[in-house]
Each structure stands twice: as C-alpha cells, then as structure tokens.
Amino acid sequence: MKPILLGRALALLWVSAACADVLVQPDFEAKKFSGLWYLVSMVSDCKVFEEKKDHLLMSSATVTATAGGNLSVHMEVPRAEGCYQMDVEYLKVGSEGHFRVPALGFLDVRVVDTDYHSFAVLYIYKELEGVLSTMVQLYSRTAEVIPRALRAFQDFYPTVGLQDDMMVMLPKSDDKCSSRGKEAP
DSSP states (O other), rough: OOOHHHHHHHHHHHHHHTTTTOOOOOOOOOOHHEEEEEEEEEEEOHHHHHHHHOOOOOOOEEEEEEEGGGGEEEEEEEEEEEEEEEEEEEEEEESSSSEEEEEEEEEEEEEEESSSSEEEEEEEEEEEEEEEEEEEEESSSSSSSHHHHHHHHHHHGEEETTGGGGGGEEEOOOSOOOGOOOOOO
C-alpha cells in the first residue's frame, strides 16, 4: 500500500511542477462562465486522443457555478451510437478558475483565457490509463468559432509543448445531442 501512496504523492508533485507556469484567467468569475459552451477544437499529446481525434465531433457542455467556486458541468458528446451524456464536477483548487476533475482523470484544469461571451481556452493536465498528458481545449458560445478565439487558442498551446499536428477542429454533429438547439446566454 505504501508504494501506491508514494507513487500518487510523486505524481501530484510532478503535476505541480509541470503546470506551475500556466496562468489562470485573471479575476475569473464562475457565474459569468456559466451557460452553454461548444467544444470546437482540441490539441493533445495523449496517445488515445491521437488515435481517435479524426473521429471526434463537436460536443457541448452546460456549465453551472456552484457554491465554493466549483462548476457543475453537463456534457453531451455525439457518438455513432447516439448521444453520450455525463455530469461531472470541476472542483476548485486554490484560485478561481483552477480546478481538478477526478471523474475524468483531470489532475489540473485551468481556464487560461476567456471573454465569457464568445470563447474560452482551457488547459488540462490529465492521467489516462496510467499515462500523464497535456490537452488544451477551445470552447465557443456558438458552434462557429470567431477568429480572435482561434488565435488565442493557437497562440497558447505551443507554450505548453503542443504542436499543430496534434490539433483537430471538431466538425459539427448531425444533432444527436439535445443541447444543439439551445442558444447560449
């Protein structure tokens, strides 16, 4: 049992060191971040992502600010067999806009840039199948991404070691998920 605990402690220290230079959106406001978001682009060095990225579709997330700075997130992910839905909690870690999501293996999640009205860039350091990886996601309030948002996303991800060939723009689905018809606040 002790080697497992030691391994977890070392992994957490590694996460702290690896993510130390990634800043969080100044004066992040969870209530302003609430509402419908579309995941329009992703970039990652995760091997599982690399294998599946050409088959992924645009998904949606409905975010609700909760007590203590946490976020309750309802995700709808279109798949060939229909809409996969899940509810997860983004648990606040230290400063506003800094989270972890144990249910998804996200050890460190940071909202690095958002204007709240049109886009958000999220940095994620995660563990999947025992392997640590980095991911950056671009969210938009509509299914169409604005040029300024794409620029912010493309300017940020190289700063965490991710390359253009690791990125995918997610195509729209054929409305397999119910949030597609809803308008953003």
